[in-house]
Each structure stands twice: as structure tokens, then as C-alpha cells.
Amino acid sequence: MYNTIMIPVDLEHADRLEKAITTAADLAKHYKASLYAVGVTGSAPGAIAHNPQEYAEKLGQFAADQTSAHGVEFVAKAMTSPDPAVDLDDTLKRAASELSADLVVMASHVPGFVDYIFASRAGYLASHSDLSVFVVR
Numbered sequence: 001m002y003n004t005i006m007i008p009v010d011l012e013h014a015d016r017l018e019k020a021i022t023t024a025a026d027l028a029k030h031y032k033a034s035l036y037a038v039g040v041t042g043s044a045p046g047a048i049a050h051n052p053q054e055y056a057e058k059l060g061q062f063a064a065d066q067t068s069a070h071g072v073e074f075v076a077k078a079m080t081s082p083d084p085a086v087d088l089d090d091t092l093k094r095a096a097s098e099l100s101a102d103l104v105v106m107a108s109h110v111p112g113f114v115d116y117i118f119a120s121r122a123g124y125l126a127s128h129s130d131l132s133v134f135v136v137r
Helices: 011-016 018-031 052-070 084-099 121-128
Strands: 004-008 034-042 074-081 103-107 132-136
Touching (some): 004 018, 004 084, 011 052, 034 052, 052 074, 074 084
Parallel strands (some): 004 034, 034 074, 103 132
16 A cells, blocks of 8 residues: 655654654555655754754664664655745655655654644645555644
8 A cells, every 4th residue: 555655854853753763664665665764954063963964864864773673674764954844844845756665654743832823834734745654642
């Protein structure tokens, strides 16, 4: 049913991703699908890495750690954006297209006031693409 599963990864909040990662790994095993951990970084130094190359290395290590923990291969795909806060949605949509992803498994968060005004990342992908989006809370 699914061939390529993409899971957006925010390395700043990696500790909040376990349930979504486990779900994506289980689905990948079940469907024998490829699994991509996609992270988006800015071109300027940030809290996680000083440059996009360092970010890609850290995302690669995260993917390797998840591969060991879950017994299914996680492939890292680092994306660079001039301003991730502004174009994160479009960058994730582009990554899904480049990977030919047919399912996105995303971690959610407890909705706050701003979520009732602005759409969520998962909501954007679900309504602006032909992707299936599985939101894990």
C-alpha cells in the first residue's frame, strides 16, 4: 500500500518524536516501505548546527540511531532553507515530491491558541498535496 514513508524530524525536539518514529518504523516494516527522516535547517548557524553540512551529519547520526533502535533503515534527507520558519511547509512538500513519498508520518503537539488561527504543518501538507498524512499525537 505504501512504498515511501517520510517522517519530518526536528532535531531540536527529537525527544518528542518517539511515538511518531515508532509508528513510521512499524508501518515501514509492515509495508516493506523505504523510510526517510527529513530535517530542515537554515543556511545560517542555528541551535543544532553551525552550517548545513554539520546539520546533515547530525541528522544522519539520528537516522542511524533510529535504524539500530527500530530494526528498519531510516535514510536521512537534510533540506536547507533560507528561512525555515517561513517556508518549512513548502520545503517539506518539496522533499516529499523529491522522494516520491506516498505517506507522511508526523508528530503533533498539544494545540495552543495560535493553532486555532493558523493551520498545522500536517494540515498544510494534507490540504496542499495529494499525500496521505498520519498525525501522531
